[in-house]
Amino acid sequence: MTLLALGINHKTASIEVRERLAIAPAVMQDALIAARDSAGLNEIAILSTCNRTEVYCSANTQSTQEILNWLAQYKSLSTAEIEQSMYSHTGLDAVQHMMRVACGLDSLILGEPQILGQLKSSFAVSQQMNLLKGELGQLFQQTFAVAKKVRTDTAIGENPVSVAYAAVSLAQHIFSDLEDSTALLIGAGETIELVARHLKNAGVTNIIVANRTLDKAQALAANFDAQAILLGDIPDILHRADIVIASTASQLPILGKGAVESALLKRKHQPMFMIDIAVPRDIEVQVKELDDVYLYTVDDLHQVIQENQQQRQEAALDAEKIIIDGVDRYVLERRSRDVVSTLTALRMRTEQLRDEEVSSALKNLAKGDNAEQVVIELARRLTNKVLHHPSIQLRKASAQGRTDLTQLTEELFQLDADD
Numbered sequence: 001m002t003l004l005a006l007g008i009n010h011k012t013a014s015i016e017v018r019e020r021l022a023i024a025p026a027v028m029q030d031a032l033i034a035a036r037d038s039a040g041l042n043e044i045a046i047l048s049t050c051n052r053t054e055v056y057c058s059a060n061t062q063s064t065q066e067i068l069n070w071l072a073q074y075k076s077l078s079t080a081e082i083e084q085s086m087y088s089h090t091g092l093d094a095v096q097h098m099m100r101v102a103c104g105l106d107s108l109i110l111g112e113p114q115i116l117g118q119l120k121s122s123f124a125v126s127q128q129m130n131l132l133k134g135e136l137g138q139l140f141q142q143t144f145a146v147a148k149k150v151r152t153d154t155a156i157g158e159n160p161v162s163v164a165y166a167a168v169s170l171a172q173h174i175f176s177d178l179e180d181s182t183a184l185l186i187g188a189g190e191t192i193e194l195v196a197r198h199l200k201n202a203g204v205t206n207i208i209v210a211n212r213t214l215d216k217a218q219a220l221a222a223n224f225d226a227q228a229i230l231l232g233d234i235p236d237i238l239h240r241a242d243i244v245i246a247s248t249a250s251q252l253p254i255l256g257k258g259a260v261e262s263a264l265l266k267r268k269h270q271p272m273f274m275i276d277i278a279v280p281r282d283i284e285v286q287v288k289e290l291d292d293v294y295l296y297t298v299d300d301l302h303q304v305i306q307e308n309q310q311q312r313q314e315a316a317l318d319a320e321k322i323i324i325d326g327v328d329r330y331v332l333e334r335r336s337r338d339v340v341s342t343l344t345a346l347r348m349r350t351e352q353l354r355d356e357e358v359s360s361a362l363k364n365l366a367k368g369d370n371a372e373q374v375v376i377e378l379a380r381r382l383t384n385k386v387l388h389h390p391s392i393q394l395r396k397a398s399a400q401g402r403t404d405l406t407q408l409t410e411e412l413f414q415l416d417a418d419d
Contacts, residue, residue: 001042003136004063005097006088007054010108013085021075021082023048028125034074036131039066043136045126047101049118051108056098058136064088095139095330099323102147104156111156111312111319116147138337139330146326153322156315159308164194166301166308167275168202171243174273174294182206184241185226186234186255187248188216191277195245196224208241210234212248235259239266244274246282257286264292275301350386357382 008021023031023046035055036044043058055067068086072079089097097106102119104111123140126132132140150156175181183204185192188211196207207226210233211217217228229237231254238244238259248254264272274295276283281297288295361378365371390409397405409415 001058001060001135002091003056003094003139004059004067004088004090005054005056005094006064006067006086007047007052008082008085008087009052009054009106012087017081017085018051018053020077021048021053021071022050023053025121029129031074032126032129032131035067035070038070038073039063041067043126043132043134045122045132045136045140047119047122049115052101054101056094056136056139058134092327092331096323096327098139099143099146099326100320102143103150103319103323105316105319105323109161110309110316111161113151113157116144116151120144135334138333142326142330142333146323149326150319150322154315154318156312156319158315159311161305161308161312162194163277163298163301163305164191165198166304167195167245167277167296168198170275170296170301170304171199171273172202174271175242177203178243179203179205181242182208182240183243183245184208184210184234184238186210186231186244186246186282187278188213188220189247189249191247192245193220193223195247196220196226199243200224204243208237212250235262238263242270242272244272244283245277246275247277248282250278250282251280253280253284254282255287256284257290260287260290260293264290267292277301353385354382357385 008018010018013021028046028048032044032046035041035046035057039057039059041057041059041063045056047054047056055071057063057067059067068079068082071077072082100106102116104113104115107115119140123132123144127137171181171183172178178199181204183199183206185196185207188209192209196209199207205225207221207224208229209217209221209224209226210229210231211220212231214228214230217230220226221228234255238255239262241263244255246254260272269292271292271294274283274287274293275297276295277298279298283295287293357378360381361374364374364377394405394409
């Protein structure tokens with residue numbers, strides 16, 4: 001059996017293919033059972049995200065094709081369609097690939113932390129189903145340890161490289177404590193949703209979502225215990241906002257200089273932090289002229305992101321070294337586990353021979369044989385039986401010129417040929 005990792009990701013497959021191969025959490029258990037039975041696998045876990053679907057398993061050399069056939073049938077695709085986008089790794093290559101995935105080095109956004117949580121969820125599902133009983137289960141544990149070390153010892157995840165995350169990080173530099181801040185989010189699209197999530201994680205509890213249609217604003221606000229309003233209501237509540245982040249598809253500015261001036265008067269000139277992510281802009285450029293307003297555009301964020309991407313690239317080099325060390329450590333631990341089974345078998349075999357000879361000796365004592373002779377015979381017979389098969393194999397090895405076994409025996413039993 002060997003370790004196998006195969007699948008598709010954002011680098012090898014289009015979003016259409018990734019969507020068709022995605023496996024939803026609701027059907028994951030059924031998919032795991034079907035894959036295991038179809039390919040005859042000992043261990044299996046499946047990771048499925050928006051950017052990748054990967055199967056990890058302990059398998060034989062024929063399993064790659066069997067898993068491919070299962071996936072094609074399960075998703076009603078031809079094997080040719082999947083093969084065009086699929087990659088596979090075996091043995092230590094699979095170990096290294098899995099560790100790189102967990103550390104975010106194989107992600108669309110370098111170093112993104114969400115993938116580790118997703119991998120842990122995949123592990124938890126398979127473990128709960130008793131599908132990780134051996135080497136693959138051990139690999140998951142080693143992988144999590146390596147990912148933790150990468151997060152602890154490198155700066156791979158410290159610098160924001162997404163617009164939404166960068167926006168919130170800038171806000172944290174302006175306000176010492178975001179928990180007491182009120183955030184006004186203008187728009188209700190994907191970027192604003194990400195901003196809301198990052199704000200929530202940063203401790204912001206007062207969030208207002210403004211949108212052209214109220215129902216969409218309410219749908220987003222419900223996810224973050226926020227207030228929903230219409231764009232037309234912004235002038236009435238703008239003075240409450242410490243943070244304003246805008247991202248709509250409007251062709252004209254949503255927020256003008258006059259409205260911000262009025263809000264500042266009501267705020268008694270307490271500072272306002274504004275980020276305009278939209279193109280075209282949602283906030284009039286003249287707003288930047290106002291005192292007590294910190295206005296950033298998407299270009300400002302991209303500059304921050306570019307600098308942070310460079311820092312992450314440098315951190316990724318350190319992470320790769322940690323992963324290589326992790327692979328080496330995994331190999332050593334696996335070898336240690338392998339020798340344990342050998343030592344257990346050796347001890348069981350030796351104890352079996354001992355018990356047989358002790359039983360024979362006790363019978364002879366019961367018959368009245370001389371105790372000293374019985375003990376001597378017990379020791380002689382036990383010695384002969386323990387050394388019988390090793391002696392035969394050493395003679396064969398010597399006849400074949402395999403001096404390595406002779407040297408290994410001397411090392412194992414601390415023999416000195418000169419004594």
